[in-house]
Amino acid sequence: MGLREDREYGPKPKGTFRILTIGDSFTYGWGVELSDTYERRLEQLLNARLIDRHYEVINAGVPGYSTAQELQWLKMIGPHL
Secondary structure, eight states: OOOSOSSOOOSOOTTEEEEEEEESHHHHTTTSOGGGSHHHHHHHHHHHHOTTSEEEEEEEEOTTOOHHHHHHHHHHHGGGO
């Protein structure tokens, strides 16, 4: 799907709560390692503190995207995550 991730997302496992972030290069994490993006850090914090549920925070940031492009992406791809 062109996401900046080191994993693929298929059907959501039972008991998993997904958070999708969309945005431009700030959301993408331009200039930082994948492990240092706010999405990855948020996912780690949530999973460390809230043991009754598993969280996946999906980084759908694309450098240079405008809000119009982000909305189109969300409409086309978002429901499949």
